[in-house]
Amino acid sequence: MASHAMKITLERIALFQFTPAHCAQARAMLGWSVEQLSREAGVSVEAIQRFEEGQEVLDVTRLALAYRLESEGLAFFPGFAPGRGMNVKGAMPNPVGREDFARVE
Numbered sequence: 001m002a003s004h005a006m007k008i009t010l011e012r013i014a015l016f017q018f019t020p021a022h023c024a025q026a027r028a029m030l031g032w033s034v035e036q037l038s039r040e041a042g043v044s045v046e047a048i049q050r051f052e053e054g055q056e057v058l059d060v061t062r063l064a065l066a067y068r069l070e071s072e073g074l075a076f077f078p079g080f081a082p083g084r085g086m087n088v089k090g091a092m093p094n095p096v097g098r099e100d101f102a103r104v105e
Contacts, residue, residue, distance in 0.1 A: 017077060026072075047061050
């Protein structure tokens with residue numbers, strides 16, 4: 001089991017890697033609407049729209065989006081469009097165990 005400091009570090013890396021552009025590009029790759037991503041990730045339509053417009057959302061909201069999209073086999077790297085990864089499932093920390101998970105927007 002990873003230490004608390006390691007868990008926080010992994011979450012910070014995940015947050016840095018997953019951008020608003022990635023979210024919109026990933027939806028397009030999957031053929032998902034904002035509404036479908038909302039249902040799949042448990043995040044409100046309004047929060048997804050705000051995020052994709054570059055506005056602030058809670059870290060746990062960003063992690064929930066990234067985690068759900070990664071579970072479809074997508075990988076996120078700064079400066080590059082999302083790509084299909086062979087073994088990326090599980091690289092993004094699952095936000096469900098976070099203390100602030102109940103605050104997902």
